[in-house]
Amino acid sequence: MSTHSTRSAARLMVSPSVILLFIWMIVPLAMTAYFSFRFYRLLSPERTGWVGFNNYTWFLNSPDFWVAITNTLLLVGGVLIITVVLGVLIALLIDQPIWGQGPLRILVISPFFVMPPVAASIWENLFMHPQNGLLAAVSRGFGTDPILYLETYPMVSIIFIVSWEWLPFATLILLTALQSMSSEQLEAAEMDGASALARLRYLILPHLGRAITVVILIQTIFLLGIFGEIFTTTQGGPGNSSTTLPYMIYKQALIAKDIGRAAAGGIIAVILANIVAIFLMRGIGKHLDT
Amino acid sequence: MARAVSTQRKIAYTAAAWAVGLTIFFPVFWTILTSFKTEADAVASPPVFLAADWTLQNYADVWSRSDYPRFFWNSVVISIGSTILGLAIAIPAAWSMAFVPGKRTKDLLMWMLSTKMMPAVGVLIPMYLIFLWTGLFDTRTGLILALMLMNLPIIVWMLYTYFKEIPAEILEAARMDGASLRNEIIYVLTPMAIPGIASTMLLNIILAWNEAFWTITLTTVDAAPLSAFIASFSAPQGLFYAKLSAASTMAIAPILIMGWFSQKQLVRGLTFGAVK
Numbered sequence: 001m002s003t004h005s006t007r008s009a010a011r012l013m014v015s016p017s018v019i020l021l022f023i024w025m026i027v028p029l030a031m032t033a034y035f036s037f038r039f040y041r042l043l044s045p046e047r048t049g050w051v052g053f054n055n056y057t058w059f060l061n062s063p064d065f066w067v068a069i070t071n072t073l074l075l076v077g078g079v080l081i082i083t084v085v086l087g088v089l090i091a092l093l094i095d096q097p098i099w100g101q102g103p104l105r106i107l108v109i110s111p112f113f114v115m116p117p118v119a120a121s122i123w124e125n126l127f128m129h130p131q132n133g134l135l136a137a138v139s140r141g142f143g144t145d146p147i148l149y150l151e152t153y154p155m156v157s158i159i160f161i162v163s164w165e166w167l168p169f170a171t172l173i174l175l176t177a178l179q180s181m182s183s184e185q186l187e188a189a190e191m192d193g194a195s196a197l198a199r200l201r202y203l204i205l206p207h208l209g210r211a212i213t214v215v216i217l218i219q220t221i222f223l224l225g226i227f228g229e230i231f232t233t234t235q236g237g238p239g240n241s242s243t244t245l246p247y248m249i250y251k252q253a254l255i256a257k258d259i260g261r262a263a264a265g266g267i268i269a270v271i272l273a274n275i276v277a278i279f280l281m282r283g284i285g286k287h288l289d290t
Numbered sequence: 291m292a293r294a295v296s297t298q299r300k301i302a303y304t305a306a307a308w309a310v311g312l313t314i315f316f317p318v319f320w321t322i323l324t325s326f327k328t329e330a331d332a333v334a335s336p337p338v339f340l341a342a343d344w345t346l347q348n349y350a351d352v353w354s355r356s357d358y359p360r361f362f363w364n365s366v367v368i369s370i371g372s373t374i375l376g377l378a379i380a381i382p383a384a385w386s387m388a389f390v391p392g393k394r395t396k397d398l399l400m401w402m403l404s405t406k407m408m409p410a411v412g413v414l415i416p417m418y419l420i421f422l423w424t425g426l427f428d429t430r431t432g433l434i435l436a437l438m439l440m441n442l443p444i445i446v447w448m449l450y451t452y453f454k455e456i457p458a459e460i461l462e463a464a465r466m467d468g469a470s471l472r473n474e475i476i477y478v479l480t481p482m483a484i485p486g487i488a489s490t491m492l493l494n495i496i497l498a499w500n501e502a503f504w505t506i507t508l509t510t511v512d513a514a515p516l517s518a519f520i521a522s523f524s525a526p527q528g529l530f531y532a533k534l535s536a537a538s539t540m541a542i543a544p545i546l547i548m549g550w551f552s553q554k555q556l557v558r559g560l561t562f563g564a565v566k
Contacts, residue, residue: 009471010390013382017446018398020379024439025405028413028420035415090310096303104307106550107315113549114318115500117521118538122321125534132333132531134320140335168314173565176557214561225410228502232521246411246503253415254507263415270412277407281400 029270035263042257055264064240068248069272071155075244076223078159079166080216086163087170087215088208092200094171095178105172112168116228123161124150124233154234154242161229166222170215177211178204217280224273245269318542325349325535332531348536358519358537365515365541367430368505369498372437373491376445379438381487384449385479389458399450402443403562410440410503421508430513436504441494448493448559452486489555492548496556499545516541 039051059065094104111119127133128149136146149157181204189199227246230236236243236251243251249269253262323339324332325348331338352358387395417436418427426432456479464478502517509518520541549556557565 006390006471007392010386010392013386014398016379017383017402017442020439021402021405021442024413024442025408028416029408031416031419032412093303093307093310096307097300098304098307099300100304100308104311105553107311109549109553109556110315110318110546113496113500113545114542115517115520115545116502117506117517118541119317121520121534122317122538125531126320126324127317132335134337137335137337164314164317169560172553173557173561176554177565211561211565214564218560221406225503227410228506228517228521231502231506246409249411249414250507253418259415259419266409266412266415269409273407273409273412277404281404281407 032263032266032270035259036267038260038263040259040263042259051260055260056268058261059264059268064243064248067240068243068245071242072224072244072246074155075159075162075226076220079163079223080219082159082163083167083170083219084212084215086167087174088205088212090167090171091174091178092204094175105175109168109172111164112166112172114165116165116226117232119165120161120229120232123157123164128157150234151238154238158229158233158242161233162223162226165229166219170219173215174208174211177208181207220276220280224276245272318546321535322539324532325539327532327535329530329532332535348532349540352533352537352540358540361514361516361519362540364430364513365499365517368433368437368513368515369495371430371434372441372498373445373494375434376438376442376494377449377487377491380442380445380449384446384453385475385483387446388450388453388456389461399447402446406443414507417504418507426508428509428511428513433505433508433513433515436508437498437501440501440504441497444497444559444562445490445494447562448490449483449486451558451562452490453483455486456482489552489559492552493556493559496545496549496552 127135130146130148139146230247234242236247249265326344421427505518
């Protein structure tokens with residue numbers, strides 16, 4: 001049993017973290033909310049004033065907005081599906097009795113440690129470049145014209161690059177979960193005549209449920225904020241075809257220097273992220289034991 | 291769940307698994323390979339896999355002709371600085387939440403996790419302005435602060451999951467033997483907590499090193515780390531592939547090596563202890 005003094009000491013030790021995180025959350029958010037109702041352009045500082053919901057109306061009616069929302073959802077959804085499905089398959093494969101499992105794990109996890117701008121730049125230049133890229137050389141080898149990946153299919157290319165970065169993460173977590181599974185249960189099922197598919201469906205996938213939930217939660221947090229890859233490769237283009245919500249807000253704020261409109265976009269992004277978060281936290285809350 | 295299988299099946303599984311692994315790793319391998327080629331070989335078509343004249347010239351060029359050492363040094367200072375500052379603030383918090391949990395501890399932890407849900411763009415504008423006003427813009431101090439706050443929830447969570455595994459009975463025994471709170475922390479808790487603290491530190495250095503939102507938006511020249519430098523290394527004109535590969539290899543090598551050592555802890559750290 002803790003005494004009164006240890007408990008107040010404990011509170012004292014928690015408070016710096018809590019206070020800092022609270023400030024980090026509340027102060028900028030309050031400022032964003034304030035700016036979102038103001039006329040505030042860094043290039044015309046003499047003009048100020050309240051504009052009501054004008055910034056929001058502009059943002060929601062901008063032709064870029066729905067493109068950005070669609071692209072953001074495509075990116076998050078696409079990468080989640082690719083990484084979870086392939087992650088389960090690859091984890092199952094690596095978990096089989098094989099030689100060199102240790103070194104193989106290291107190979108598979110490596111892309112995760114490549115910083116996003118480097119990953120994007122490698123793919124853009126060394127692989128997807130229409131003249132000098134390796135994929136162009138492969139196309140030429142087959143006698144076909146090189147594909148302008150990032151120009152013709154910008155979102156598909158970005159989803160591919162981001163999936164390459166996150167597949168190792170999903171695989172590693174699913175593999176860790178698989179390895180904690182008891183082999184007796186599987187052997188018993190096998191002896192009782194359960195087919196490989198039945199074992200996957202009724203034993204392995206339910207066991208992986210928690211790990212899959214975790215993968216989805218963590219990846220969604222990071223994927224909603226994907227920025228470096230787009231900044232490095234397409235800059236949101238061609239046109240607005242690969243602009244996501246974070247990139248659109250970035251453009252408004254730091255390139256157009258329109259603080260008011262960018263702030264309105266920021267608030268919209270926060271609201272959308274919270275809607276996603278509520279669903280995720282409800283799902284994950286049951287799984288996390290604290 | 292290793293089970294006995296025939297050698298034939300083991301060979302088949304091994305071949306398939308390694309084929310997948312090598313495919314996933316190939317872009318990294320190709321980058322490293324290209325970094326040792328001459329610029330002419332780097333863009334040769336058909337591609338040269340085992341070019342004749344390997345060279346270290348690209349590394350020498352990148353290191354001496356650009357501001358590369360400064361970007362590299364900025365990355366080192368920012369990632370290590372933000373991690374140490376974060377640990378200093380998070381260790382007491384995680385300690386007290388693990389050993390003196392109150393009614394609200396679980397809510398507090400979930401709230402901390404939820405701050406990670408806040409999209410960074412939502413607070414980009416105020417951060418940008420506050421940094422401009424306070425002179426923190428494009429300084430290493432500013433980035434250390436920003437990245438520390440960004441990763442603080444992960445640091446607290448990770449430490450918490452490690453500390454919770456330290457049996458409380460040992461602390462109680464020490465207390466019964468008359469150890470003061472200070473001695474309890476120094477002689478009992480710290481030795482048992484060091485592996486957890488070390489893994490947390492490693493993972494957070496990795497996360498901070500690879501961060502590419504605040505480093506791009508809150509710096510221009512002086513404090514820009516490698517992530518910002520590589521991101522603006524665009525407009526591929528002329529022969530620069532081998533140099534880009536050398537710059538990239540140097541940017542990822544330290545983290546790749548640290549990552550290989552910490553991959554087991556990584557799972558636990560990034561899943562907030564939910565998968566071990």
